[in-house]
Amino acid sequence: MSAIEVMGLTKRYKDFQAVDDVSFSISRGETFVLLGPNGAGKTTTIEILEGFRTRTSGEVKVLGQDPQKASRAFRARIGIVQQSAGDLGRLSVRDTITHFASLYPNPRKVEEVIEAVGLHGKASEPIKKLSGGQQHRVDVALGLIGNPEVLFLDEPTTGFDPEVRRAFWEVIRGLQQEGMTIMLTTHYLDEAEELGHRGGVIVDGRLVALGKIAEIGGRESRKPEVSWVEAGVQRIERTDDPTLFIGELSKRIGSAPENLQVKVPNLEQVYLQLITDHRNGVKIED
Amino acid sequence: MKTELPSILGVGIRRIGYELKSYIRTPDAVFFNFFFPLMMLVIFTAAFSNLEIDVPGAGRVLTSADVYLPAMLAMGVLVSGTQNLGIDMAIEKHDGTLRRLSGSPISPVSYFIGKFGQVFVSATLQAVAIVLTARFVFGAYLPETIELWLTFAWVFYLGLLASSILGIAISALPRSAKSANAVILPPILILQFISGIYLSFTTLPEWLQNFASVFPVKWIGQGFRAVFYPDQFKSVELGGDWFLDQVAIAIAIWVALGVVFTLLTFRWVKKS
Incomplete structure (x- = not known):
């Protein structure tokens, strides 16, 4: 489904x-x-x-619902990780997440979420005092706290x-x-x-x-690319079977091709x- | 799995705690909203400490603390409601707070319970601090009848409701979080000057008095004067009376208009 x-x-x-x-x-x-x-x-x-x-x-x-007509019950089933916009800050990580947990019918455990986003050492700090990356983890925590589907x-x-x-x-x-x-x-x-x-x-x-x-x-754009240097000239060929291609190439040149490379895009x-x-x-x- | 959403009232009450916690950790709000009227009371009372107005028949002399107490209480209603919510909600519209909330299952009703609750709790504490300071530091006279205190209570809370709603309405004006203070503060300051908070209302030219009467602050101040001034002072008021019925009607009209305006205009986020 x-x-x-x-x-x-x-x-x-x-x-x-x-x-x-x-x-x-x-x-x-x-x-x-x-x-x-x-x-x-x-x-x-x-x-x-x-x-x-x-x-x-x-x-x-x-x-199964039209998000344009989002009901509160629908909101409880989805989680949105917002871009930190400076709206949080004065309260601690734990106080903020605890408050948001109280808005949901079936929230995750606050301490588990704090642990999951790696902020257990900072739980009592005001969010304002965290680094940008740490603040964003609070955003992630707030997206998760409602236990969204x-x-x-x-x-x-x-x-x-x-x-x-x-x-x-x-x-x-x-x-x-x-x-x-x-x-x-x-x-x-x-x-x-x-x-x-x-x-x-x-x-x-x-x-x-x-x-x-x-x-x-698609397959075509992912075709491996074989490149080598022959008589001082850089050559590139795309092929579905590089092993076979290199075997034939070596036979044709009579020796191992110079600067041979195989790249899969x-x-x-x-x-x-x-x-x-x-x-x-x-x-x-x- | 539990799917029943937490109750709107329960979440609203938790919002009050959350809002109060944020409020007391915002130094600007604590200083310019909570302590400002108290500070002005101290400054005015000290500056005009020689003031003594003898009121024939009142049986008491008015000191500067008596004169300024109702004005500073009215200022408290204005700053705790209009100024506080006007700035706070303007910031929340632009800094992502409302957007974040709108992504959660909170009801706007819970959000507003939190806002009004924060205003009512902080304004009540503020009024208590102003009244106690006026009484015990400056020796202001306090009314002695239940009736006058009941008048105070309804003017205060009805006024606070109007003031809060006015704050919600003007929070629509600032175009960014940064400009919130600059846009909200000047009209509120002007309103204080023309509504009898800094200047005695009855000394203003009549056209200005009439203009100020459009706004609720003048009526709140008048209601408070009726409580704290000797009754003989009513002869100085416009029309020679306290007109408490008009006070009630004027403020109630503001509440009604504000509710309609808010219901029509409030959106978590403008959908585009």
Whole structure:
């Protein structure tokens, strides 16, 4: 059963098409990553799913409900990790999380959540006195405290130290193991590879790729690339079977090819190609 | 699994505690809202310590503490309600507080219970501090009949309700959290000058008195003067009486208008 269903989602502002006919679904327990450059429509899409924005057309169901008509009961079943905006601060980590726990019918244990986000040493500190990364962990804790079935994270690690990002990924992995459905947006491809089961790439409001993270862009774009130097010239060839190709190549040259390299395009290369193709008007099949 | 949401009233009461905790940890709020009227009482009483007004037939002489006590209580109602909520809610609209709450299952009613509760608790403590300081530090006269204290109570709490609602309404004006203080404070200061808090209301030109009568502060001050001044002083008021019925009506109209305005305009987050 799908936790989230999006069909033909479109969001138009006066003279700007922010989201254009986007469709995808997210199964229960799955982590779905929406990738895309800045301004591509990631935040608009996730905010429509969170119920913070209205849509122009299309069908959206989150846990079977239309988030545009979000009831309090619906709010109790989803969690939103907000971007720290300086609204918290004077009360301690524990007081703040305890208060938010009291808003939900079925909250997680406050101390467990503090532990999960790695703030047990700072629980009695006013949030204002924490570092930016630590404050963001409070945001994560507040997104989790209601024990949501679906968790939304919009660019959760933007501006993080590498170390803090890794710690954050660990928190998310813990939630994945519990079976939580997670939707996150990011423009970090390593984050998508680390956390995502499935994902989509959105460019200029259009979904240009959708699928398992390891398969995004399709087979063709993931074809291994063999490069070597022959008679002083750099050569590149793409092939489905590099082993066979190199064997034949060696036979033809009569010796081991110089500077031989085999590269499988990683997500970053596939992603950048997708964006370039889209902007050059190349039609892409899922 | 439990799915029943916590009760609106229960969450509202917890919000009062949460709001009060935040309030006392905000030095600006504690100084400019809570202690300010008390400080002004001390300054005015000390500055005009030679003031003595003999009221024929009243059986007592008015000192500066007597003169300023009702004015400073009215100031307390204005700053604890309008100024405090106006600034606080303007900041919460822009700093992400309302957005964060709107993503949780809290009811707006619980949120407002928290706001009003914070105002009512802090304003009550503030009024007690002002009255006790006036009485025991400066020897101000306090009314001796239950009837006058009941008048004080209804003017105070009805006034506080109007003042709070006015605060919610003007919190719509600032365009950012940073500009909240700069936008909210000047109109409130002007309102204090024209409503008889810093200057004696009856010495203002009549057109200004009429203009100030549109706003609730003038009526709150008048209600308090009726409680703390000798009854003979009513001849100095506009029209020669305390007009407590008009005080009640004027403030109640503000409450009603404010409730309608708030219901029509309040949104957690403007959906775009």
